[in-house]
Amino acid sequence: MQESKNIAVVGSGLVGSLLAIYLRNRGHEVDVYDRRPDIRTIEFSGRSINLAMSLRGWLALEEVGVAEEVKKLAIRMDKRAIHLPGKPLYFQPYGKEGEAIYSISRGVLNKKMITLAEKAGARFIFESKVWDVDLDEAAIHTGKSENESRMSARYDHIFGADGAFSRVRHKMQRQSRFNYAQEFLNTGYKELTIPANADGSHKLEKHSLHIWPRGAFMLIALPNLDGSFTCTLFMPFEGAHSFESLDSDIKVQQFFEKHFPDVVEDIPSLLKEFFRNPTSALVTIKCFPWAYSDKVALVGDSAHAIVPFYGQGMNAGFEDIRVLNNLMNVHENDWHSIFRQYESERKPNTDAIAELSFRNFMEMSTKTADPQFILRKKIEGRFAAKHPDKWAPLYSRVTFSERPYAEALAEGDRQRAIMDRIMEIKNIADIWDSEEVEQRILGLLETTVPAEMWK
């Protein structure tokens, strides 16, 4: 019989709100703290990349019965739309017929999640910063500012869902033998907007994630329900093509006209947004352990922030919660075992998606325009279509499967090694769709061990 507990969740973002719904459904008392005001009462910040919800995210929402409601806020994207300079637009389907990812505005989703958590009975305490956490006592000390009078509250358990620069994790870091790493990309990002047409329709093909790959920099655009697109420019902070170098209206205008001529007209507030919106950094954060005794645990970005190039940040955080919930079913009131198994099961998988996301940064910005890479993808695509049981594409393993990320990474490495051998064939460009190449791949598959086998 499961006992009802008093639980604090620090952070009212997507993962914290979802966790609150799960915990309420299990009959616990839940207080969610956030240092910011209620996001439902304020304008959103203009420093966000649209979310791409995929299978792992949907499964976590379905389990608490809120998937349908969230889907109303999402736009289906079944393909990449690739804009190359001087070439016609072309489309790459993300998966098989019926498979798609879903574009959702972070702000819109967060508001909805908080409302759903409130409906489930969670209490939200906004504008209440957690200044200190007592790990042994599961007590938190909060207040509006450092000098104002503090409130203290003791719980049975505390979850840190307070993001990449987590205060809860910061407290755990002071333990001896706490592994921690933060690594920034030299590439930053800036949000821009393509507004809707006057009739509310989308200016670009609506059911696509649009990409303008340009080597060291890249523009992407994801659709919103209101007909607009949220664009993100990824570019190095310093160097030849960089945020630092684009320091005047004329330079920005010329840069966009030169590199993004097919879309520059669609961003009417380009200069205003470019200089008003912040240039944000991209960080990978890893740490271990994720939990302290049976008292405190980290979920989502506070445990494993990743770069956004696989669209899996939120999906991985939501999957944390589903895994936790399954372990609560197994271990019931034994929170020690819940937390130990949670961190040991999730850690290899979030390390894997961190690595895959970093690699996709390289792939999206440089390789999507490389003929050798396109040929490789064509060969893989042909083989996967003929032998779907033998060759699930890496992207599909990550995006349209609930198998562990670590397995996807290992299997992706195996496929890459096989394709390296195939691409070494001298006249591969001529015989890529031949029986010979197909047989060669089948042979190589037989002499290597699939990742599922050694898991």
Add this chain to the structure above:
Amino acid sequence: MQESKNIAVVGSGLVGSLLAIYLRNRGHEVDVYDRRPDIRTIEFSGRSINLAMSLRGWLALEEVGVAEEVKKLAIRMDKRAIHLPGKPLYFQPYGKEGEAIYSISRGVLNKKMITLAEKAGARFIFESKVWDVDLDEAAIHTGKSENESRMSARYDHIFGADGAFSRVRHKMQRQSRFNYAQEFLNTGYKELTIPANADGSHKLEKHSLHIWPRGAFMLIALPNLDGSFTCTLFMPFEGAHSFESLDSDIKVQQFFEKHFPDVVEDIPSLLKEFFRNPTSALVTIKCFPWAYSDKVALVGDSAHAIVPFYGQGMNAGFEDIRVLNNLMNVHENDWHSIFRQYESERKPNTDAIAELSFRNFMEMSTKTADPQFILRKKIEGRFAAKHPDKWAPLYSRVTFSERPYAEALAEGDRQRAIMDRIMEIKNIADIWDSEEVEQRILGLLETTVPAEMWK
């Protein structure tokens, strides 16, 4: 013409003291702060591994004319003495005739370095903790405790030589886009002592670094001038053979009698030391950048703490100082260029020695007892002796050379790939010293590119 500057060095350890000597020799005013009392006035802590000074360390000392004086404190070690259970003791020379590393007690050396720095005119301010650093102003705020009145002092430049858990680096960490990683081994260590014989002589062969490799754990012993040996037991914190499991006198005694029967009698205070001395953690720390503007720079462990298994921690820190000094010769008063080139030149090399040190942990504890590994080393040794121009052993590149660590790592990887191929030869154990194997290595060397070429 070089201008004299006012410079603060935070930390009076080995690297801080050496830096103070260098800076004084260049005509700067130098204040060295340390939160601890003067080490010359106190008993040393009992949580140290003896140092192994090798070429890089000696070169840095020679350049300021203190090598001879330090050598008086050191004992030459020209070989490993390997103690395997049930087998006769055997010796592995570290290098060629005349090459050796030198055992020095950390405490003894630190006292000498402070005295040498004082003699050079550096001011030491002990029991003065740096609570805060103003990076833009190069100002430090010090005091005996957090509540007592603080002193502030402004300098032209500040160096953080305050070790793995550096306060100066902590302040630099708050910048955006500061990369940082701390990773602990699951293995810890404990100091033990083999005292001298009654006549002051050493109980074990004096000119050797003694190793008792036992797989997951390992004992080492380094000689001291007074006839004693400083021993270090490396062992996992938790698990079957672990510090956690050895929780009683009888368990410790039985453990040593079983695994180290040839030396247990030589550690008369085993039980007392085992339970009195702390169990210390081993950490690798990486960060970047190492410098802030032309104001503040990190040196030694504060920039790059490594695990001790290559005996290069102090050597790498001393080499930082020699590199800095060379850059001060080149760039004179342009401290901005000094710091930029210092961090970009040193970072790949300290990353390389971090990796090599971690790998040597595996090698020392497990592989030194593995027949395949011993055969591999014999083949390499034979080839290196016949072709010294073609095959400098990795250990020698790290220990007896001043070429960059990154080159040693790359060249070591190339050699390892070649030896992997050689060890695949079916009857290698029978033909290891044949002309055929030698020719095969020569052939493989010709078809791969040495690391020097692409540097």
